[in-house]
Amino acid sequence: MSLEQRIGDIRAEIKKVVHGLDTTINFSLAALLSGGHVLLEGPPGTAKTLLVRTIAATMAMEYRRIQMTPDLLPGDITGSMIYREATKEFEFLPGPIFANFLLADEINRASARTQSAMLESMQEHGVTYNGRRYPLPRPFITFATQNPIEQEGTYPLPLAQLDRFMFKLVVSYPQPCDEEQILRTHHATGPLPSLSELGVRALFHPEEILEAQRTIQQTHVRDEVFQYIGRLVRATRDEDQFFVGASPRAGLMLLVGAKSLARFAGRDFVIPDDIKASFLPAIRHRVVLSPAAELEGIRIDTVLENILAMTEVPR
Numbered sequence: 001m002s003l004e005q006r007i008g009d010i011r012a013e014i015k016k017v018v019h020g021l022d023t024t025i026n027f028s029l030a031a032l033l034s035g036g037h038v039l040l041e042g043p044p045g046t047a048k049t050l051l052v053r054t055i056a057a058t059m060a061m062e063y064r065r066i067q068m069t070p071d072l073l074p075g076d077i078t079g080s081m082i083y084r085e086a087t088k089e090f091e092f093l094p095g096p097i098f099a100n101f102l103l104a105d106e107i108n109r110a111s112a113r114t115q116s117a118m119l120e121s122m123q124e125h126g127v128t129y130n131g132r133r134y135p136l137p138r139p140f141i142t143f144a145t146q147n148p149i150e151q152e153g154t155y156p157l158p159l160a161q162l163d164r165f166m167f168k169l170v171v172s173y174p175q176p177c178d179e180e181q182i183l184r185t186h187h188a189t190g191p192l193p194s195l196s197e198l199g200v201r202a203l204f205h206p207e208e209i210l211e212a213q214r215t216i217q218q219t220h221v222r223d224e225v226f227q228y229i230g231r232l233v234r235a236t237r238d239e240d241q242f243f244v245g246a247s248p249r250a251g252l253m254l255l256v257g258a259k260s261l262a263r264f265a266g267r268d269f270v271i272p273d274d275i276k277a278s279f280l281p282a283i284r285h286r287v288v289l290s291p292a293a294e295l296e297g298i299r300i301d302t303v304l305e306n307i308l309a310m311t312e313v314p315r
Contacts, residue, residue, distance in 0.1 A: 027167050105144075246283050250282065
Protein backbone atom coordinates (compact mmCIF):
# COMPACT_ATOMS: atom_id res chain seq x y z
CA MET A 1 0.00 0.00 0.00
CA SER A 2 1.35 3.42 -0.96
CA LEU A 3 1.97 6.21 1.54
CA GLU A 4 -0.83 8.19 -0.10
CA GLN A 5 -3.29 5.35 0.61
CA ARG A 6 -2.04 4.89 4.18
CA ILE A 7 -2.55 8.60 4.88
CA GLY A 8 -6.06 8.38 3.44
CA ASP A 9 -6.86 5.55 5.85
CA ILE A 10 -5.51 7.52 8.82
CA ARG A 11 -7.54 10.58 7.84
CA ALA A 12 -10.66 8.40 7.73
CA GLU A 13 -9.97 7.11 11.25
CA ILE A 14 -9.44 10.63 12.62
CA LYS A 15 -12.61 11.93 10.98
CA LYS A 16 -14.65 9.39 12.93
CA VAL A 17 -14.06 11.67 15.91
CA VAL A 18 -12.86 15.09 14.70
CA HIS A 19 -14.99 17.11 12.28
CA GLY A 20 -14.23 20.27 10.32
CA LEU A 21 -10.44 20.32 10.79
CA ASP A 22 -9.33 18.75 7.50
CA THR A 23 -6.47 21.19 6.85
CA THR A 24 -5.24 20.94 10.44
CA ILE A 25 -5.32 17.13 10.24
CA ASN A 26 -3.35 17.17 6.99
CA PHE A 27 -0.58 19.41 8.31
CA SER A 28 -0.44 17.53 11.61
CA LEU A 29 0.19 14.29 9.72
CA ALA A 30 2.68 16.03 7.44
CA ALA A 31 4.72 17.13 10.46
CA LEU A 32 4.46 13.76 12.19
CA LEU A 33 5.71 11.88 9.12
CA SER A 34 8.51 14.42 8.63
CA GLY A 35 9.81 14.18 12.20
CA GLY A 36 8.58 17.69 13.06
CA HIS A 37 6.65 19.17 15.99
CA VAL A 38 3.29 20.96 15.89
CA LEU A 39 1.87 23.94 17.80
CA LEU A 40 -1.93 24.19 17.80
CA GLU A 41 -3.41 27.57 18.78
CA GLY A 42 -7.06 28.29 19.34
CA PRO A 43 -9.68 29.15 21.95
CA PRO A 44 -10.71 26.53 24.53
CA GLY A 45 -13.19 23.90 23.40
CA THR A 46 -12.20 23.74 19.72
CA ALA A 47 -11.00 20.09 19.85
CA LYS A 48 -7.25 20.74 19.92
CA THR A 49 -6.58 18.15 22.61
CA LEU A 50 -9.12 15.72 21.13
CA LEU A 51 -7.41 16.00 17.75
CA VAL A 52 -4.02 15.10 19.22
CA ARG A 53 -5.48 12.23 21.24
CA THR A 54 -7.15 10.86 18.12
CA ILE A 55 -3.99 11.13 15.99
CA ALA A 56 -2.09 9.35 18.76
CA ALA A 57 -4.75 6.60 18.79
CA THR A 58 -4.08 5.90 15.10
CA MET A 59 -0.39 5.38 15.90
CA ALA A 60 0.76 2.28 17.80
CA MET A 61 3.22 4.32 19.86
CA GLU A 62 3.71 5.27 23.48
CA TYR A 63 1.63 8.38 24.13
CA ARG A 64 1.87 10.72 27.12
CA ARG A 65 0.19 13.97 28.02
CA ILE A 66 1.51 16.77 30.23
CA GLN A 67 -0.87 19.40 31.55
CA MET A 68 1.27 22.54 31.55
CA THR A 69 0.60 24.71 34.61
CA PRO A 70 2.39 27.69 36.21
CA ASP A 71 3.75 25.54 39.06
CA LEU A 72 5.19 22.84 36.79
CA LEU A 73 8.98 22.43 37.17
CA PRO A 74 11.48 21.41 34.45
CA GLY A 75 12.21 18.13 36.25
CA ASP A 76 8.51 17.26 36.13
CA ILE A 77 8.92 16.99 32.35
CA THR A 78 12.45 15.76 31.73
CA GLY A 79 12.98 13.58 34.82
CA SER A 80 15.15 13.67 37.94
CA MET A 81 17.58 11.68 40.05
CA ILE A 82 16.28 9.41 42.82
CA TYR A 83 18.24 7.52 45.44
CA ARG A 84 17.88 3.73 45.44
CA GLU A 85 18.35 2.34 48.93
CA ALA A 86 18.94 -1.17 47.59
CA THR A 87 21.94 -0.18 45.46
CA LYS A 88 23.04 2.86 47.51
CA GLU A 89 23.22 4.82 44.24
CA PHE A 90 21.37 7.60 42.48
CA GLU A 91 19.38 6.62 39.43
CA PHE A 92 17.86 8.78 36.69
CA LEU A 93 14.07 8.49 36.62
CA PRO A 94 12.83 9.50 33.15
CA GLY A 95 10.02 12.03 32.98
CA PRO A 96 6.93 11.90 30.76
CA ILE A 97 8.86 13.40 27.85
CA PHE A 98 10.36 9.94 27.28
CA ALA A 99 7.64 8.81 24.90
CA ASN A 100 7.15 8.54 21.14
CA PHE A 101 4.21 10.92 21.13
CA LEU A 102 4.00 13.79 23.62
CA LEU A 103 1.14 16.22 24.14
CA ALA A 104 2.09 19.41 26.01
CA ASP A 105 -1.39 20.74 26.72
CA GLU A 106 -1.79 24.52 27.15
CA ILE A 107 1.96 25.01 26.88
CA ASN A 108 1.78 28.78 27.28
CA ARG A 109 0.35 28.46 30.80
CA ALA A 110 3.72 27.11 32.03
CA SER A 111 6.53 29.44 33.11
CA ALA A 112 9.34 30.39 30.72
CA ARG A 113 11.77 28.22 32.71
CA THR A 114 9.64 25.13 32.20
CA GLN A 115 8.99 25.93 28.55
CA SER A 116 12.73 26.18 27.92
CA ALA A 117 13.26 22.72 29.45
CA MET A 118 11.67 21.28 26.33
CA LEU A 119 14.05 23.03 23.90
CA GLU A 120 16.83 20.45 23.90
CA SER A 121 14.41 17.54 23.75
CA MET A 122 12.57 18.92 20.75
CA GLN A 123 15.72 19.77 18.80
CA GLU A 124 18.24 17.14 19.90
CA HIS A 125 15.84 14.29 20.79
CA GLY A 126 17.53 13.84 24.14
CA VAL A 127 17.74 15.09 27.73
CA THR A 128 20.96 16.13 29.48
CA TYR A 129 21.01 15.69 33.27
CA ASN A 130 24.13 16.14 35.42
CA GLY A 131 26.30 16.12 32.31
CA ARG A 132 24.94 12.83 30.98
CA ARG A 133 22.74 12.59 27.90
CA TYR A 134 19.68 10.36 27.80
CA PRO A 135 18.28 9.79 24.28
CA LEU A 136 14.55 9.89 23.64
CA PRO A 137 12.77 7.03 21.83
CA ARG A 138 12.42 7.28 18.07
CA PRO A 139 10.27 8.45 16.50
CA PHE A 140 9.63 11.39 18.84
CA ILE A 141 7.11 14.12 18.14
CA THR A 142 5.68 16.86 20.31
CA PHE A 143 2.22 18.32 19.85
CA ALA A 144 1.60 21.42 21.94
CA THR A 145 -1.66 23.30 22.35
CA GLN A 146 -1.98 26.89 23.46
CA ASN A 147 -4.71 29.42 23.99
CA PRO A 148 -4.41 32.80 22.24
CA ILE A 149 -1.82 34.86 24.11
CA GLU A 150 -4.32 37.65 24.76
CA GLN A 151 -6.16 35.39 27.23
CA GLU A 152 -5.60 35.65 30.98
CA GLY A 153 -2.94 33.44 32.56
CA THR A 154 -0.81 32.84 29.46
CA TYR A 155 2.92 33.38 28.92
CA PRO A 156 4.19 34.03 25.38
CA LEU A 157 6.55 31.34 24.12
CA PRO A 158 10.13 32.53 23.46
CA LEU A 159 11.06 32.79 19.79
CA ALA A 160 13.76 30.13 20.23
CA GLN A 161 11.14 27.61 21.30
CA LEU A 162 8.62 28.63 18.65
CA ASP A 163 11.32 27.98 16.08
CA ARG A 164 11.41 24.31 17.18
CA PHE A 165 7.89 23.76 15.92
CA MET A 166 7.64 22.78 12.28
CA PHE A 167 4.11 24.16 11.94
CA LYS A 168 1.89 26.53 13.90
CA LEU A 169 -1.70 25.66 13.08
CA VAL A 170 -4.54 28.00 13.99
CA VAL A 171 -7.72 26.20 15.08
CA SER A 172 -10.88 28.31 14.84
CA TYR A 173 -14.55 27.68 15.51
CA PRO A 174 -16.23 25.11 13.21
CA GLN A 175 -18.58 25.86 10.35
CA PRO A 176 -22.32 25.37 11.10
CA CYS A 177 -22.52 22.03 9.25
CA ASP A 178 -19.44 20.72 11.06
CA GLU A 179 -20.75 21.88 14.43
CA GLU A 180 -23.99 19.97 13.83
CA GLN A 181 -21.95 16.84 13.03
CA ILE A 182 -19.98 17.30 16.27
CA LEU A 183 -23.25 17.37 18.22
CA ARG A 184 -24.51 14.22 16.48
CA THR A 185 -21.25 12.32 17.09
CA HIS A 186 -20.50 13.31 20.67
CA HIS A 187 -23.81 14.13 22.40
CA ALA A 188 -23.99 10.69 24.03
CA THR A 189 -20.29 10.03 24.66
CA GLY A 190 -19.59 12.50 27.48
CA PRO A 191 -16.79 15.10 27.61
CA LEU A 192 -13.99 12.51 27.14
CA PRO A 193 -15.15 9.94 24.58
CA SER A 194 -13.43 6.57 24.44
CA LEU A 195 -11.67 6.52 21.09
CA SER A 196 -11.79 2.74 20.92
CA GLU A 197 -15.56 2.83 21.39
CA LEU A 198 -15.77 5.29 18.50
CA GLY A 199 -13.92 2.75 16.36
CA VAL A 200 -10.52 4.47 16.00
CA ARG A 201 -7.85 1.90 15.06
CA ALA A 202 -4.05 2.04 15.30
CA LEU A 203 -2.72 1.82 11.73
CA PHE A 204 0.92 2.98 11.98
CA HIS A 205 3.73 1.41 14.02
CA PRO A 206 6.99 3.22 14.97
CA GLU A 207 9.10 1.43 12.36
CA GLU A 208 6.56 2.30 9.66
CA ILE A 209 6.67 5.97 10.66
CA LEU A 210 10.47 5.96 10.40
CA GLU A 211 10.18 4.34 6.97
CA ALA A 212 7.66 7.00 5.88
CA GLN A 213 10.06 9.71 7.08
CA ARG A 214 12.82 8.21 4.91
CA THR A 215 10.48 8.10 1.91
CA ILE A 216 9.54 11.76 2.35
CA GLN A 217 13.21 12.74 2.64
CA GLN A 218 13.84 11.23 -0.81
CA THR A 219 11.23 13.45 -2.51
CA HIS A 220 12.79 15.25 -5.49
CA VAL A 221 13.13 19.05 -5.46
CA ARG A 222 14.14 20.91 -8.62
CA ASP A 223 16.38 23.97 -8.62
CA GLU A 224 13.55 26.37 -9.40
CA VAL A 225 11.73 25.32 -6.22
CA PHE A 226 14.86 25.89 -4.11
CA GLN A 227 15.12 29.37 -5.63
CA TYR A 228 11.43 30.04 -4.96
CA ILE A 229 11.81 29.21 -1.28
CA GLY A 230 14.87 31.45 -1.11
CA ARG A 231 12.92 34.37 -2.57
CA LEU A 232 10.06 33.89 -0.11
CA VAL A 233 12.35 33.69 2.93
CA ARG A 234 14.39 36.73 1.89
CA ALA A 235 11.19 38.68 1.26
CA THR A 236 10.23 38.28 4.94
CA ARG A 237 13.59 39.76 5.93
CA ASP A 238 13.15 42.72 3.58
CA GLU A 239 9.58 43.37 4.72
CA ASP A 240 9.33 46.67 6.66
CA GLN A 241 6.39 45.38 8.68
CA PHE A 242 8.53 42.61 10.19
CA PHE A 243 11.02 43.28 12.96
CA VAL A 244 12.39 39.71 12.62
CA GLY A 245 12.27 37.80 9.34
CA ALA A 246 12.38 34.07 8.64
CA SER A 247 15.60 32.18 9.41
CA PRO A 248 17.32 29.55 7.22
CA ARG A 249 15.69 26.92 9.47
CA ALA A 250 12.31 28.37 8.48
CA GLY A 251 13.09 27.79 4.80
CA LEU A 252 14.17 24.24 5.55
CA MET A 253 11.00 23.46 7.52
CA LEU A 254 8.94 24.99 4.72
CA LEU A 255 10.58 22.64 2.22
CA VAL A 256 10.25 19.55 4.44
CA GLY A 257 6.55 20.28 4.92
CA ALA A 258 6.07 20.71 1.18
CA LYS A 259 7.76 17.35 0.55
CA SER A 260 5.23 15.68 2.86
CA LEU A 261 2.32 17.29 1.03
CA ALA A 262 3.76 16.13 -2.28
CA ARG A 263 3.88 12.52 -1.06
CA PHE A 264 0.35 12.80 0.34
CA ALA A 265 -0.76 13.80 -3.17
CA GLY A 266 0.94 10.74 -4.69
CA ARG A 267 3.92 12.61 -6.17
CA ASP A 268 7.63 11.99 -5.63
CA PHE A 269 8.49 15.61 -6.48
CA VAL A 270 7.62 19.03 -5.05
CA ILE A 271 5.67 21.63 -7.02
CA PRO A 272 5.24 25.36 -6.18
CA ASP A 273 1.69 24.74 -4.92
CA ASP A 274 3.13 22.55 -2.15
CA ILE A 275 5.32 25.49 -1.08
CA LYS A 276 2.37 27.88 -1.15
CA ALA A 277 0.24 25.56 0.97
CA SER A 278 3.00 25.14 3.60
CA PHE A 279 4.09 28.79 3.69
CA LEU A 280 1.80 30.20 6.41
CA PRO A 281 1.91 27.19 8.80
CA ALA A 282 5.71 26.98 8.51
CA ILE A 283 6.52 30.71 8.75
CA ARG A 284 3.85 32.51 10.83
CA HIS A 285 5.49 31.70 14.20
CA ARG A 286 9.05 32.47 13.07
CA VAL A 287 8.56 36.15 12.20
CA VAL A 288 7.88 39.13 14.48
CA LEU A 289 5.87 42.23 13.58
CA SER A 290 7.51 45.63 13.88
CA PRO A 291 6.21 47.81 16.74
CA ALA A 292 4.53 50.14 14.23
CA ALA A 293 2.73 47.26 12.52
CA GLU A 294 1.58 45.92 15.89
CA LEU A 295 0.17 49.30 16.86
CA GLU A 296 -1.78 49.39 13.60
CA GLY A 297 -3.27 45.96 14.38
CA ILE A 298 -1.78 44.30 11.31
CA ARG A 299 -1.91 40.49 11.33
CA ILE A 300 1.18 38.39 10.56
CA ASP A 301 -0.84 36.14 8.23
CA THR A 302 -1.95 39.17 6.20
CA VAL A 303 1.66 40.28 5.63
CA LEU A 304 2.71 36.74 4.69
CA GLU A 305 -0.19 36.40 2.27
CA ASN A 306 0.92 39.63 0.57
CA ILE A 307 4.48 38.30 0.30
CA LEU A 308 3.17 35.07 -1.22
CA ALA A 309 1.11 37.00 -3.74
CA MET A 310 3.98 39.32 -4.72
CA THR A 311 6.75 36.70 -5.08
CA GLU A 312 7.42 35.28 -8.53
CA VAL A 313 6.30 31.66 -8.87
CA PRO A 314 8.38 29.24 -10.98
CA ARG A 315 6.63 27.50 -13.86
